[in-house]
Amino acid sequence: MSFETLDALRALLADMPGPDAEAVQGATDRNGQLTKPPGALGRLEDLAIWYAGWRGDARPAINAPQVIVFAGNHGVAARGVSAFPPEVTVQMVANFEHGGAAVNQLAKAFGARMDVVALDLDTPTADFTAGPAMSEAEVVAALRAGWDAVDPQTDLLVVGEMGIGNTTSAAAISAKLFGGDATAWTGRGTGVEGGALALKTKVVADGLTAHAEAGDGLDVLMRLGGRELAGMAGAIARARTLRVPVIMDGFICTAAAACLERTVAGALDHVVAGHQSAEGAHPRMLEALGKEPLLSLGLRLGEGSGAALAIGILKGAVACHSGMATFGEAGVSDA
Numbered sequence: 001m002s003f004e005t006l007d008a009l010r011a012l013l014a015d016m017p018g019p020d021a022e023a024v025q026g027a028t029d030r031n032g033q034l035t036k037p038p039g040a041l042g043r044l045e046d047l048a049i050w051y052a053g054w055r056g057d058a059r060p061a062i063n064a065p066q067v068i069v070f071a072g073n074h075g076v077a078a079r080g081v082s083a084f085p086p087e088v089t090v091q092m093v094a095n096f097e098h099g100g101a102a103v104n105q106l107a108k109a110f111g112a113r114m115d116v117v118a119l120d121l122d123t124p125t126a127d128f129t130a131g132p133a134m135s136e137a138e139v140v141a142a143l144r145a146g147w148d149a150v151d152p153q154t155d156l157l158v159v160g161e162m163g164i165g166n167t168t169s170a171a172a173i174s175a176k177l178f179g180g181d182a183t184a185w186t187g188r189g190t191g192v193e194g195g196a197l198a199l200k201t202k203v204v205a206d207g208l209t210a211h212a213e214a215g216d217g218l219d220v221l222m223r224l225g226g227r228e229l230a231g232m233a234g235a236i237a238r239a240r241t242l243r244v245p246v247i248m249d250g251f252i253c254t255a256a257a258a259c260l261e262r263t264v265a266g267a268l269d270h271v272v273a274g275h276q277s278a279e280g281a282h283p284r285m286l287e288a289l290g291k292e293p294l295l296s297l298g299l300r301l302g303e304g305s306g307a308a309l310a311i312g313i314l315k316g317a318v319a320c321h322s323g324m325a326t327f328g329e330a331g332v333s334d335a
């Protein structure tokens with residue numbers, strides 16, 4: 001199963017599986033019998049039941065998490081919208097491949113396999129203030145790279161990104177999808193401030209003007225996005241066909257995911273927000289999507305780091321759910 005046009009992907013998104021109602025019921029029943037006061041594990045209980053539903057197993061395990069980091073370069077980076085130069089993207093890809101980045105340590109700490117997918121780094125996307133960032137063929141190629149990067153054997157997916165300039169792209173996408181002006185969505189990214197932040201905001205505003213007639217989420221992704229955002233969106237969609245739950249990362253990852261939700265409502269039902277980023281507009285974006293973040297630690301790194309950290313939370317939730325004794329098994333008196 002794959003796609004060669006955005007319309008073909010739209011058709012796939014409109015026909016994606018939902019959770020298994022029987023597994024949800026079985027997990028809910030089991031949760032009610034575990035040796036704890038009702039609700040005492042708080043949101044961990046909801047997470048375990050949610051995970052069980054997507055896996056179609058009332059007593060699941062997480063054995064094979066996969067972290068995929070997508071990298072891409074942005075035409076708008078040449079405008080001076082980042083605190084770092086564009087060559088950092090390819091340099092960080094080498095760092096990921098050598099195991100030296102933060103996300104490598106977090107993936108390892110939580111027992112996840114990590115893959116890096118560098119997408120045409122020598123060919124930045126076009127400057128979106130002058131026209132679409134990508135042609136349909138380019139965005140489809142990046143979506144497919146994401147689709148193909150998901151290991152069908154994985155049981156939990158984390159997607160993250162690396163791309164100098166991509167908070168400019170994510171801000172423009174958010175403004176287009178959720179409304180509001182450039183100032184409401186443009187933030188500091190890697191640390192821009194003062195005149196550079198004003199320039200960045202102007203680039204976002206010009207992008208919004210240039211793409212006043214953008215259509216659905218996938219159209220917005222093509223016009224204002226980047227290859228690594230499309231890669232993440234493709235991987236999230238593929239995970240849905242495999243009924244693999246996904247943890248999304250920060251500001252850029254959430255903007256990419258939002259493009260799916262704004263194409264077909266409910267496309268992110270298999271996705272949880274790993275964390276709330278320190279990028280100013282991230283809380284508003286999560287709220288617009290109805291996603292409550294698992295962590296809020298002031299991270300603004302990207303590369304899947306906040307989501308990788310949240311693997312621990314999901315593993316903890318599922319371990320309690322599937323491993324705990326029931327009142328009956330343990331001989332503990334029920335309330």
Ligand SMILES: O=C(O)c1ccc[n+]([C@@H]2O[C@H](COP(=O)([O-])O)[C@@H](O)[C@H]2O)c1
Nearest residue numbers: 082163165166167189190250251277302
């Ligand atoms: O994940 C986030 O919320 C986040 C917030 C700010 C910056 N980043 C990372 O920083 C890079 C983009 O920042 P910038 O300033 O170049 O647009 C990109 O590689 C992201 O992974 C990531």
Ligand SMILES: Cc1cc2nc[nH]c2cc1C
Nearest residue numbers: 084088162190301302303
């Ligand atoms: C050094 C560096 C590491 C990153 N990881 C994700 N985005 C990043 C941006 C920079 C600048």
